[in-house]
Amino acid sequence: MSDFIYLASQSPRRSQLLDQIGVAHQLLLAGPDEDAESLEAVHGAEAPAVYVARVTGLKLDAAxxxxKGQGLPxxxxxxxxxxxxxxxxxFGKPVDQAHAVRMxxxxxxxxxxxLTAVAVQKASQREATVCESWVRFAPMSAAHIRAYxxxxxxxxxxxxxxxQGRAAAHILQIRGSYSGIMGLPLFETAALLRKLGVRF
Structure with missing residues (x-):
């Protein structure tokens, strides 16, 4: 059994979501010597679900x-x-404001x-899943997009x-996991953590 986990993510939302379900965690972030962004490169005509699972696996390998390298508990x-x-x-992260407008x-x-992929590893045991949700935006005017x-x-x-921010004013419908759309599907994450004996 484990009383805490390491969260290898810079996302404050993922940390807040773990707090929400009572999972004690410490951050395990990439150092300046690691090229974390390169892990997110798309390989050819990769299917989105395959892509997001592969990237998450690479991030977990690096973490x-x-x-091991830091000699942490x-x-x-x-x-x-x-x-x-x-x-x-x-659609990845926009490189600049013009790119964000186009998206x-x-x-x-x-x-x-x-699609949010989650992977957890304890010693040699790894558990992973991909959560799929749907979001429908209302039509947005050019002025609304520029303002946002x-x-x-x-x-x-x-x-x-x-x-979870100002975009909510333009979202007509959501199907699936709200926390998954935020970045960490809590039901699926809790199930993976239980498999690895994490207490929360």
């Missing part, structure tokens, strides 16, 4: 090496990755999928929006 390590996709097209123009008035992008909220977020 396990980090744990043993505990399960959790990684997650979220991707937004329209059909088979993967939101594509998502406006459309339903899209949000101007808040800075879309930067650093897959698909150029945060469901």
């Amino acid at each position: 396990m090496q980090r744990l 043993a505990a399960p390590v959790l990684c997650a990755d979220t991707t937004v996709c329209l059909g088979r097209e993967i 939101l123009q594509r998502l406006s008035g459309q339903s899209h999928r949000v 992008v101007g808040t800075g909220e879309p930067m650093g977020k897959a698909g150029a929006y945060g469901v």
Whole structure:
């Protein structure tokens, strides 16, 4: 049994979501010598679910090496990755404001999928899952999109929006896991942690 886990994610939302279900955790973040962004590169015409599971597995591999290298106390390590996709097209994080505007123009008035992969490892045992949800945006005017992008909220977020932020004013319908759309599906995460004997 384990009383805490390591969260290998810079996302404050994932940390807040673990707090919400009472999972004690410490951050295990990539150092300046690690190229964490390169792990998120898309390989050819990869299916979104395959992509997000592969990236999460790579992040977990890197985190396990980090744990070993730093000589930290043993505990399960959790990684997650979220991707937004329209059909088979993967929407990553916008590189600049103009890119964020283009993404939101594509998502406006459309339903899209949000896929969040979660992987947890304790010693040699690894458990993983992918949670699929759907989000439908109402049609957004160019002025609405520019105003939203101007808040800075879309930067650093897959698909150029945060469901828990100001984008909610434009979201018509959600199907699936709200916490999964935020970045960590709590029901699925809890099930994985229980398999590894984490107490919470």
